Amino acid sequence: LGDKTLDFYRDPVIFCRQRIEKHSSRVFLCRLINKPTVFICSVEGMRELLCEKSNIFLKDPTDFMTNIYGDTVVTMNGEEACLLRLSLSHLFTGTCLESSSNYMSSVCDHCLKNLSISGQPQCVYSIFKRLGAELVLGLFLNVRAEDQPEVFQEIMELCTEHWHGLISVPVNVKVPLWTSGFAKALDARSKLMEIIKDKLENDTEGFVGALGSLPFPNSGSAAQHLLLFISALIPKALASLLTSFTLALGGPEQRESRQEAIRNPDHLHRVLLEVQRLWPPFIGGRRIAEKESTLADFCVPKDYGAVYVSYFIHRDPEVFQQPDSFLPERWSGRNAGQEHLLCSFGRGPRSCIGSTLTEIFIKEASRYLLKNYDWCLDPPSQDLQYKWLPVSRPANLPTVSFTRVFCES
Numbered sequence: 001l002g003d004k005t006l007d008f009y010r011d012p013v014i015f016c017r018q019r020i021e022k023h024s025s026r027v028f029l030c031r032l033i034n035k036p037t038v039f040i041c042s043v044e045g046m047r048e049l050l051c052e053k054s055n056i057f058l059k060d061p062t063d064f065m066t067n068i069y070g071d072t073v074v075t076m077n078g079e080e081a082c083l084l085r086l087s088l089s090h091l092f093t094g095t096c097l098e099s100s101s102n103y104m105s106s107v108c109d110h111c112l113k114n115l116s117i118s119g120q121p122q123c124v125y126s127i128f129k130r131l132g133a134e135l136v137l138g139l140f141l142n143v144r145a146e147d148q149p150e151v152f153q154e155i156m157e158l159c160t161e162h163w164h165g166l167i168s169v170p171v172n173v174k175v176p177l178w179t180s181g182f183a184k185a186l187d188a189r190s191k192l193m194e195i196i197k198d199k200l201e202n203d204t205e206g207f208v209g210a211l212g213s214l215p216f217p218n219s220g221s222a223a224q225h226l227l228l229f230i231s232a233l234i235p236k237a238l239a240s241l242l243t244s245f246t247l248a249l250g251g252p253e254q255r256e257s258r259q260e261a262i263r264n265p266d267h268l269h270r271v272l273l274e275v276q277r278l279w280p281p282f283i284g285g286r287r288i289a290e291k292e293s294t295l296a297d298f299c300v301p302k303d304y305g306a307v308y309v310s311y312f313i314h315r316d317p318e319v320f321q322q323p324d325s326f327l328p329e330r331w332s333g334r335n336a337g338q339e340h341l342l343c344s345f346g347r348g349p350r351s352c353i354g355s356t357l358t359e360i361f362i363k364e365a366s367r368y369l370l371k372n373y374d375w376c377l378d379p380p381s382q383d384l385q386y387k388w389l390p391v392s393r394p395a396n397l398p399t400v401s402f403t404r405v406f407c408e409s
């Protein structure tokens with residue numbers, strides 16, 4: 001590992017902040033996994049990297065995602081990636097999305113209806129992660145927690161084990177009494193692939209049925225993409241956004257904003273844009289320079305890596321006034337209609353194909369929370385103890401607390 005790799009993975013925010021200060025620039029160079037890598041922390045640099053020069057800065061086919069997910073659109077380039085994106089995108093738009101809306105409402109109701117009932121403090125991040133898992137397994141694999149609780153539980157555990165492979169050292173070792181995290185992840189992957197292949201063969205309904213009938217380049221491709229879509233990565237990202245939303249709109253000082261968000265869908269939209277601006281769920285993404293080029297006037301030699309860091313791009317003072325403040329109204333002023341300045345879902349020809357689905361779902365879940373609960377900090381504490389009060393009932397109801405686990409994840 002390069003000496004800077006550990007610093008980056010320990011805390012990417014501190015790592016980037018220190019280097020932005022040291023170099024007085026939002027573009028700087030370091031080694032990451034022993035590869036010289038340019039870090040992009042400005043809107044201008046991000047747009048060049050992901051849009052204008054997307055034919056020079058390409059996806060890395062040897063990325064560690066390939067170890068864990070196999071060959072998927074995420075690490076491919078060129079015509080193959082274009083064709084795959086075209087086929088897959090169809091499943092995330094128009095009538096395919098519309099047919100998911102009833103399921104999205106039912107999942108919100110199932111997972112969020114009892115937030116205040118137990119009277120015990122609860123961790124909302126876990127609740128939202130479960131909500132995300134119910135969404136992806138029900139939508140993409142036709143496995144619904146209410147109908148098949150054991151199968152659902154088994155797949156969820158396998159997905160967690162499989163995900164741990166992404167954050168473990170990639171060493172496949174099995175000795176008596178000990179198996180490396182990476183080896184466990186590969187075992188989990190084999191079991192998940194068996195379940196997925198069985199579904200693809202026997203289920204003609206919904207997303208599985210539609211995916212099974214797409215013209216994929218090879219026979220395992222549909223299964224590998226399904227593995228990607230049900231991956232724990234997506235529930236985690238959804239839970240991160242919803243937790244940030246809950247934090248941002250918590251407390252008596254935000255009560256008016258909460259009420260406005262119920263009345264006015266545009267206000268809710270602006271709140272959610274500001275949530276993803278300040279707390280993007282993923283660090284960003286990585287590209288490799290196919291030939292020498294420039295980014296924000298810096299020379300980038302051939303084969304150098306380039307990482308865009310959404311957290312800092314979204315705080316670029318050239319573009320966002322008071323960049324660290326939570327100001328939903330900025331999206332109706334100078335930055336109205338300027339969503340293309342954000343990159344929580346990537347940008348350009350390789351942006352996220354699930355972003356519309358995610359937006360619809362996050363809006364559904366946040367509307368559910370706003371309509372059914374009022375939540376405020378009580379008592380003020382380090383642990384962010386929140387009181388969840390059903391909107392229609394008196395104010396002396398049980399507390400539901402949550403911790404900042406989302407930061408660690």
Ligand code: HEM
Nearest residue numbers: 073074229237238281285286344345346350352353354358
């Ligand atoms: C909160 C939820 C999500 C976030 C924050 C997110 C974020 C992202 C980001 C940042 C990228 C671009 C990576 C890069 O530039 O290298 C991306 C790509 C992608 N996302 Fe998402 N995503 C989310 C949900 C989803 C969902 C629900 C799906 C589908 C089920 C999905 C499927 C994909 C795929 C297939 C790509 C690769 C596109 C390509 O390489 O051409 N994502 N996502």
